[in-house]
Amino acid sequence: MTKVILITGASSGLGKATAIYLASKNYKVFGTSRNPNNYPKNDTYELLQFDLNKSQTSKALVDLIIKKSGRIDVLINNAGVGITGAIEETDIAAMESNFKTNFFGPLALTQEVLPVMRSQKSGLVINITSIGGYMGLPFRGIYSSSKGALGTVTEALRMEVKRFGIDVVTLAPGDYATEIASRRHYSPLKELSPYYDMYKFSLDTIDKHVDSGSDPNDLAKMVDIIIKTKKRKVHYISGSFLQKISITLKKILSDTIYEKLIMNHFKIKNTTK
């Protein structure tokens, strides 16, 4: 039977690459976008309207897919947005919006998909988190937190739904060349801010990393492997060697040494001079 896949945020970047790749592997793929009409129609997968910040519309999306295809085998919670800024200077409304898109929205959609998967007695949910969610990154603390929270809730949900034949995993990308930097919420860089130099350096560094990031098709291939794997891991990571090793180092180094490494990387000094 052809597996039916729902992937959020399939108009661009990792979601688009994954939707195209999975469709080429003969899965039936439904992608989503907030504005599907802004993108040219394609023959490989259907782009349906969905906004994670309007999570009450999750049921209508799931109903539509069930009407069209009768089942959902894989939900890929991929859509997400970045946010940067000193925590002191970031709007609470912007933080809430980030958590809506990266955490509450995916959970609301998952809540609508789980009954479908329970009735099928099978299903897979892949939550796209981030390597940046494994640690608190300076000037990306809210993004790290929303992605970290999605990783943690995945661990809990897995145990709750295992007996219904449903598997839940995370896939954490490192830096991939996508549109994420241009869509990110940037707290304004203010020259008079006490954070100006550190924030500016961090912004320059992270944008360089995304621009020189890996090919989104690599992540798409990994998603296909995860779908086909019988005994899956809880967490998958996909990125450069250095990005992957950053997670291993966090596990083996003391917190304070690890913090020094991160501060050195982003040239953050602990003196006011």
Ligand SMILES: NC(=O)c1ccc[n+]([C@@H]2O[C@H](COP(=O)([O-])OP(=O)(O)OC[C@H]3O[C@@H](n4cnc5c(N)ncnc54)[C@H](OP(=O)(O)O)[C@@H]3O)[C@@H](O)[C@H]2O)c1
């Ligand atoms: N690229 C990286 O280096 C990287 C690294 C780690 C993790 N990630 C994660 O990977 C995922 C994909 O990111 P990407 O790099 O491919 O970014 P992207 O190119 O900016 O694509 C983001 C996708 O999410 C959708 N989206 C944004 N806000 C939405 C909302 N409120 N409701 C529904 N859909 C929304 C966008 O669709 P519309 O604008 O058409 O609605 C778009 O298709 C994200 O969760 C991101 O956090 C990316």
